[in-house]
Amino acid sequence: MTDRSPSDRTPQFDPALARGLVSRRGMLAGIGATGLATLLAACGTKGTAGKANPTAQAATDRSDTEKVVSWSNWPEYIDVDDKTKTHPTLDAFTKQTGIKVTYTEDYNDNDEFFAKVQPQLRAGADTGRDVWCSTDWMVAKLIRLNWVQKLDKANIPNAKNLQDTLVNVEFDPGRQFSLPWQSGFTGIGYNPKATGGRKIETYEQLLTDKTLKGKVTLLTEMRDTVGMMLLAMGKDPANFTDADFDAAIKEIETAKNSGQLKGFTGNEYGKGLASGDIAACLAWTGDVVQLQADNPALGYTLPASGHMIWSDNFVIPNKAKHKKNAEVLIDYYYDPKVMAQVVDYVNYISVVKGAEQLLLADDPEVAKNPLIFPSEAVLARAHVFRGLTEEEETKYNKAFQALTTGG
């Protein structure tokens, strides 16, 4: 029996056969057979567990056995020893308490950071961080979601040194969940070399002055860019309507369409402003004070119509493993002597009482800088963006997103 029928033959590996096995149509048919709809439905996500539940939010605190604390912060937001590249105040903290600090500069943007830690927090898991510094409105959001823990003030006796104006904030009355790290103003920075030597003093100039065409940047922080616009329009960012918001967006949109704007930035505007590629921009105080050290000609104005003030605040996320150590760390920075050292370097507004007096002796130049220790009159013109509901936040964010990447 040498003559076998074709069906008996050993099948050869045939590329066409292989392709047939995985043809796109075949694949789709297979998926269809398993019930696409049920499969898709399985991909839904649950909402966040509604009510606050302190026991569910806390993890077993290992502070007493593990002398470590992990702190995430914004880049260039703490004192640095120019020679050794270490952080003197952190080293002193470790020496004093025996707690080693893992200091990570991985907080570049509130939304981005939120997106990064959101999966763990939603799942009720440890984010690997014990404390970080979020901007006011992000703190509001984290509190609303019950994703941050109440601070144990018994571990933070120095909290009494907090500036009085910052104690009863709308999003966290009495500061149960958060304590500020640094504050700053949002104003207008400009490079006289690129503006033809002229001062830029109003938002209108930014948006309409033809000599600045294509060389103006605004901020990706919606509350800063729109807040300043509202002020320029004579509205109050702490109390505005939907119509006011839309009108503000429209004003900026008009400027964008005329080619006036170079873009919307985070704090990467520094390089461009120093080189003159950016003639004028919305800018944060500390950044500009630091830039002025190398480029004394740079100008900074707080418009007469008012300016925004914000703080970045310490918060302790759910399931943090070293909550007590984090609180000891916060307490340490609320010592005016320590905060004075930090402010002397980062040049933002001190949130701790007494730092100014200490600096007057050590570094009077910084202590007398009105952008670091502002006068009562300047503080009176500082405004805060009002708290938003989730619905408003989504709506405003969308409108703002359409502005920054639309058109």
Added chain:
Amino acid sequence: MSSAAGLGGGPPAGSPAAAARPGRRFAGVPYFLLLPGLLWLGVFFVVPMLFLLSQSLQTGTLETGYRLTFHFATYTDALSQFSRQFLRSFEYAFLATLLALLIGYPLAYAIALKAGRWKPVLLVMVVAPFFTSFLLRTLAWQTILNSDGLVMRFFRGTHLISLTSALGWTNGNQLLSSPLAVVTGLTYNFLPFMVLPLFASLDRLDPRLLEAAGDLYATPLTAFRRVTLPMSMPGVVAGTLLTFIPAAGDFINSQLLGNPKTAMIGQVIEGYFLRINDYPTAAALSFALMVTILVLVSVYVRRSGTEELV
């Protein structure tokens, strides 16, 4: 005895059961060999795609959770709102691909056919930029194109800047923050993806074919047109695909080198995922982008007759 036959010995005479056995044994082999690849595709492509598709049809918010409601309106809303960015992405990606081809082809040709012993060095130089991060390479263009730079001085000196401004390629007397800068960045960043496949196909070209063409009285130009170019078509197709697809979805170049009016769809998707946390819209835009690219690519590949590439 029969097991010995099953191991591939001589044909077991007479018994039909024994005759069928080798067949059954080999039938599974193609499937078996495909398994690693299929698993990879399944876990890292099909499942994520289904997640994405599902996400795009859900409604809800991050705080209340998302539920699948087959809300197809997300697609129509997102596409009508961001059609300009969509089209712009393809326009920029197309221009960048074309430029990369115009720059990359002569380069690959020179490396493959004229470089001699310098070939390895030149190839390393093509790949060398990959040793630095994508972000840094893009940021470097900010320095190259800024107002004090040589390029800008050249453009100002020759008044080319007025021409590009008139054409709408630049804005406000500067090179940065313009469509020109974005397309330049895209071209630069994806050029190696064009050069390498082109090199691979040109390097395989048998020089005897060109000699034969010469013997048959073809001029060098004709030889190129009739021999080299057709032989390098697989490289051209692969190179253009590898350039076009990532360029269309890119969001770094337009963010760092562009202005608000050069926003590409990748930027919009990034914003919706990371800033607004509107996952359904972001997923719908991603899915639509992918499907569009898939359709364009299939048409292109079918047209160019190099189906064995996909």
